Amino acid sequence: MKILAIESSCDEFSISIIDNKKILTNIISSQIKQHEAFGGVVPELAARLHLESIDYTLLAALKESKLDINEIDYIAYTERPGLIGSLIIGKLVGESIAEYINKPLIALDHIEGHIFGANINNKFEYPVLAMVVSGGHTQIEMVYSPNDFEVIGATVDDAIGECYDKVARVLGFKYPGGALIDKQAFVGNKNAFNFTQPKNDGSYDFSYSGLKTNVINTIHNLKQNHKEIPINDICASFQFAATNIIEKKLQKAIEEFKPKTLTIAGGVSANCELREVIKLLGKKNNIKNTIIPEFQYCTDNAAMIAKLAYEKLK
Structure with missing residues (x-):
């Protein structure tokens, strides 16, 4: 069973092909440099750049997988959630390919895809407790099967990744600034600010809106009083507050839902502190199947959509 998957929910256009369990190719066209000048993703620009990426990513995916387009059995694409213009591009590409080769088209959920990105080179034992952390989402899900997801908690305002980027911008870091905060935090004092x-x-x-405001106001107050900005300490204290609450809520969820698998997913799952939190929770609660996704499957990519499609069809 060969599935061609398309991911275009935000500022990456990606095409992946899976043959049963094996990912044959995962081509990603990233737009970070184009959006860097604006300090964040510009939706209209993202959609236009996706259009420019279609030919390259499709041809590169077919070449790397050594397949002819007519050998594909299913087409899958990200239907939701995401930037509407970017999603439309992926939908139209998927529909066009499916119509051309006369094969079934599958519309999938971006968040579910992120969760199954952790399952690409691993095997879920159900039920799965998944912590989803990204620029647009912060939520805890229980997964009982590839077709049975339950959201047990979600953000009511800013997502964790959004909070990281906004704090990073005030600190003077380039977009995306989350990785830079993570790096600086390791040489700072997490107890410097409460x-x-x-x-x-x-x-x-x-x-996360209250934490964001608290940190930004602290930085502004230091500047107004002509005091030195202890960047490393601010990063460490901010990161501790942002991740410690995740640890607390996951511990509570583990005790209530008793998962057989614990995992983390989404772009912010590349954060070193969060990866360590998941490892420690797994060890503390004797969850032997604790899965940390490979870095290449943390950010938006079509391999996670391909894997989700395969598991649903299987």
């Missing part, structure tokens, strides 16, 4: 614990209320929901 930043707001986001929505520390015993629920499974998240709220």
Whole structure:
């Protein structure tokens, strides 16, 4: 069973081909440099750049997989959630290819895809407790099968990745700034500032707007009083507040839902502190099947959509 998958939900246009369990190719056309000048993703620009990437990514994917387009059995694409213009591009490409080779078309969920990105070179044992962290999403999901997902907690405002990028911008870091905060945090003092614990209320929901405001106001106050900005300490204290609440909520979810697999997914799953949190929670709670996704499957990519499609069809 050969599936060609398309991912275009934000600022990456990606095409991947899976042959049963094996990923044959995962071509990604990234737009980070084009959006860097604006300090974030510009939706209209993202959609236009996707149009320019179609030929290259499709031809490169077929060449690398050594397949003819007519050998494909299914076409899958990201239907939701994401930037509407970018999603439309992926949908139209998927529909065009499916019509051309007369093969079934499968519309899939971006978040579910991220979760199954962790399953590409691993094997889920159900139920799975998944922590989804990205620029647009922060949520905890229980996965009972490839067709049975339950969101038990989600952000009510800013996502964790969005919060990281906004704090990074005020610190003077280039977009995307989350990785730079992660790097600086490791040489800073996490106890230097007592930043707001986001929505520390015993629920499974998240709220990062208060933490974002707290950190940004602290930086502005230091500047107004002509004091030195201890960047490393601010990064460390911010990262501790942002990730410690995830650790607390996941521990509570582990105790309630008793998962057989613990994993993390989404672009922010590349964060070193969060990866360590997942490892420690797995060890502490004796969850032997604790899965940390490979870095190449953390950010938006079509391999995760291909894997999701394969598992659903299987």
